[in-house]
Amino acid sequence: MPAAIDFYFDFSSPYAYLSSFRIDELAARFGRTVTWRPYMMGAALKLSGRPISMNGSMDGTIAADYLRKDVERGARLDKRPFKWPPKFPVNGVHAGRLYYYLMTHDAEQAKPFARDIFASCFGLGLDISDAQTVIDVAAKHHITAAQAQLLLNDADIKEQLRAATDAALALGVFGSPFFIIDGESFWGNDRLWQVKRWLDWGGW
Amino acid sequence: MPAAIDFYFDFSSPYAYLSSFRIDELAARFGRTVTWRPYMMGAALKLSGRPISMNGSMDGTIAADYLRKDVERGARLDKRPFKWPPKFPVNGVHAGRLYYYLMTHDAEQAKPFARDIFASCFGLGLDISDAQTVIDVAAKHHITAAQAQLLLNDADIKEQLRAATDAALALGVFGSPFFIIDGESFWGNDRLWQVKRWLDWGGW
Numbered sequence: 154m155p156a157a158i159d160f161y162f163d164f165s166s167p168y169a170y171l172s173s174f175r176i177d178e179l180a181a182r183f184g185r186t187v188t189w190r191p192y193m194m195g196a197a198l199k200l201s202g203r204p205i206s207m208n209g210s211m212d213g214t215i216a217a218d219y220l221r222k223d224v225e226r227g228a229r230l231d232k233r234p235f236k237w238p239p240k241f242p243v244n245g246v247h248a249g250r251l252y253y254y255l256m257t258h259d260a261e262q263a264k265p266f267a268r269d270i271f272a273s274c275f276g277l278g279l280d281i282s283d284a285q286t287v288i289d290v291a292a293k294h295h296i297t298a299a300q301a302q303l304l305l306n307d308a309d310i311k312e313q314l315r316a317a318t319d320a321a322l323a324l325g326v327f328g329s330p331f332f333i334i335d336g337e338s339f340w341g342n343d344r345l346w347q348v349k350r351w352l353d354w355g356g357w
Numbered sequence: 358m359p360a361a362i363d364f365y366f367d368f369s370s371p372y373a374y375l376s377s378f379r380i381d382e383l384a385a386r387f388g389r390t391v392t393w394r395p396y397m398m399g400a401a402l403k404l405s406g407r408p409i410s411m412n413g414s415m416d417g418t419i420a421a422d423y424l425r426k427d428v429e430r431g432a433r434l435d436k437r438p439f440k441w442p443p444k445f446p447v448n449g450v451h452a453g454r455l456y457y458y459l460m461t462h463d464a465e466q467a468k469p470f471a472r473d474i475f476a477s478c479f480g481l482g483l484d485i486s487d488a489q490t491v492i493d494v495a496a497k498h499h500i501t502a503a504q505a506q507l508l509l510n511d512a513d514i515k516e517q518l519r520a521a522t523d524a525a526l527a528l529g530v531f532g533s534p535f536f537i538i539d540g541e542s543f544w545g546n547d548r549l550w551q552v553k554r555w556l557d558w559g560g561w
Contacts, residue, residue, distance in 0.1 A: 197419075215401075215529045219542060230551075230561055325419045340423060343547050347434075357434055 157186045158348075159333040161321050163194035164245030164252075164267075166329035167224040168342040170275040171231055173268060175345060176332070183352040185334075189267055191249045192321040193314065194329050227342065228275075236278030243280060245270075246314070247287040247305055253313040254304050255294065262294040269293060361390045362552075363537040365525050367398035368449030368456075368471075370533035371428045372546040374479040375435055377472060379549060380536070387556040389538075393471055395453045396525040397518065398533050431546065432479075440482030447484060449474075450518070451491040451509055455500065457517040458508050466498040473497060 158180050162169035173189075180187045221237075228235035248270040255263040269290045273279045279286045288301040296304070304310050324333065328340040332348050337356065339348050350357070362384050366373035377393075384391045425441075432439035452474040459467040473494045477483045483490045492505040500508070508514050528537065532544040536552050541560065543552050554561070 215526075215531050219529060219531065219544060222542075223544070226561075230554075322419075325423060327419050327423065338423060338426075340427070341547070343545070343551075346550060347547075350434075357430075 155183075155185055156335060157188045158352075159190055160187050161190045161192055161326045161329065161331040161333070163329040164191055164248040164270055164274065164281060165243045166194065166245075167235075167275050168227070169330040170271045171224075171227050171233060172330040172342045172345060173271050174231065174233060176330075176348075177264075179345065179349055180352070185352065189252075189264055190317060190321060191245065191252050191267065191314075192318040192326065193246060193249065194327075196318050197322055197327040234272075234276040236276065238274055238278050238280050238282075240280060240282070243274060244282040247284045248281055248290075249314045249317075250305055250307075250310045251287060251291050251296065251301065253317060254296075254307075254310050257313070259295055266290065266294040359387075359389055360539060361392045362556075363394055364391050365394045365396055365530045365533065365535040365537070367533040368395055368452040368474055368478065368485060369447045370398065370449075371439075371479050372431070373534040374475045375428075375431050375437060376534040376546045376549060377475050378435065378437060380534075380552075381468075383549065383553055384556070389556065393456075393468055394521060394525060395449065395456050395471065395518075396522040396530065397450065397453065398531075400522050401526055401531040438476075438480040440480065442478055442482050442484050442486075444484060444486070447478060448486040451488045452485055452494075453518045453521075454509055454511075454514045455491060455495050455505065457521060458500075458511075458514050459498065461517070463499055470494065470498040 158176070160172070160176050162172070177187045225235060248267075252263055252267055252270075255266055270281060270287065273286060273290055274281045281287055284302075284305055287305075288296075288298050291301045292298060321331075325338060326333070330340075330342055332339040332344070334348065334351055335356075337351060339351070362380070364376070364380050366376070381391045429439060452471070456467055456471055456474075459470055474485060474491065477490060477494055478485045485491055488506075488509055491509075492500075492502050495505045496502060525535075529542060530537070534544075534546055536543045536548070538552065538555055539560075541555060543555070
């Protein structure tokens with residue numbers, strides 16, 4: 154049984170949203186499963202040498218203008234619903250915390266929850282920085298609003314996301330999406346074709 | 358006759374080196390020519406919101422480590438010779454100046470000269486920041502060493518590269534390689550598959 158592919162992402166990443174539709178199906182063609190590993194990309198930025206603006210602050214630089222158009226063009230090409238949230242970048246911390254709670258306590262709900270978060274953020278254009286948006290999504294995945302409020306402030310849950318982030322950084326993860334296959338790293342939704350080839354050929 | 362594709366790049370860019378092997382052939386399949394437009398990417402960085410480290414300074418950040426491996430992996434996949442120059446990043450200013458001189462005075466030599474510069478820099482790993490390296494390449498393209506020395510210090514030639522850079526920035530160019538097809542921008546060697554699709558479909 155070949156090892157799972159690791160799919161690192163930040164819930165705030167529109168490119169990860171696009172990849173989230175494809176990575177599991179792509180992996181399955183090669184007998185692989187995918188472990189979704191949300192992390193806090195902001196923590197990686199200082200280490201990585203990448204600026205915040207590359208990661209979404211639509212601050213009027215020409216790179217930001219390009220990225221905005223590029224995301225929309227990618228969504229059109231893949232025929233995915235796409236709507237920017239009212240403010241961008243957003244903060245994926247609430248979603249990340251509840252994701253790891255589900256991984257530990259109700260693992261079958263974790264990916265569906267993650268997909269619904271992405272759909273809320275980039276399909277419907279809701280603000281996942283707002284805890285209430287995340288709480289509403291969690292309600293569809295066996296977490297009541299009262300429970301979600303507690304979980305979002307739970308020290309152990311917070312620590313779980315922090316530890317996941319530290320573990321990602323230790324492996325050299327710095328972008329979103331970021332894939333690791335048998336130790337080989339691929340950064341970016343536009344590298345899925347290389348991910349596929351790597352799985353197909355077993356490397357090159 | 359459809360418009361030429363514009364291929365913007367900095368001679369210091371290993372990703373542009375990889376694209377330089379493919380873009381003309383790709384364009385030709387769709388009845389297009391390619392205008393090569395070297396520019397000084399450094400001038401774009403301040404405007405673009407991108408940091409120097411994204412563009413090659415191998416300064417030990419995890420992004421830089423990834424990019425180094427990614428370039429080498431891309432070269433292996435495409436079966437191109439690849440060798441890092443002794444210091445990286447390099448400075449493409451000398452090469453850019455002689456390129457625009459050739460475009461004006463001996464246009465048929467311009468692309469072959471550019472290809473030879475890329476081959477020197479990333480195929481052989483020579484230092485194109487050193488004017489002598491560029492002068493040696495120019496000698497194969499009808500420019501004597503004495504002439505090259507003069508040209509590299511010629512105010513009009515310098516201005517030509519500056520003007521080309523300004524024109525690129527005015528169009529929103531900020532990376533290398535960067536392609537514009539009928540007003541549509543594509544950034545990155547890993548977007549050549551989208552460039553191809555855009556040419557094939559006429560957009561989406």
